[in-house]
Amino acid sequence: MFNAKICVRFKNGVLDPQGAAIKGALNHLGFEAEDVRVGKLIEVKLKAGNLEEAKAKVRMMCEKLLANPVLEDFSFEVVEESI
Structure with a gap:
């Protein structure tokens, strides 16, 4: 059994309105x-x-469903579950 952690984010240059709102609040x-x-x-x-x-x-999951390749990038880490 394996555990995967997948991070999906907008590509650089793609508008991120939620990020902009958080940036404004932090500032x-x-x-x-x-x-x-x-x-x-x-x-x-x-x-x-x-x-x-x-x-x-996991790569196939990301490419087929979890990330929109036009707007998003993804990265992931997979580790074997310890017993």
Whole structure:
């Protein structure tokens, strides 16, 4: 069994209205944020024969469903579940 953590974010140059709103609020509170980008974290538990197979499955999940390749980039980490 493997655990995957997938991060999906808007590509640079794509408008991120939620990030802009958070940046404005942080600056209003005195934190002087230069830029804020909001994304989503997706955690998946999956079965695979080995780590490379698990990574391939997660990449396919991202490419086919979890990320919009026109607007979003994704990164992920896969680790074997400890017993």
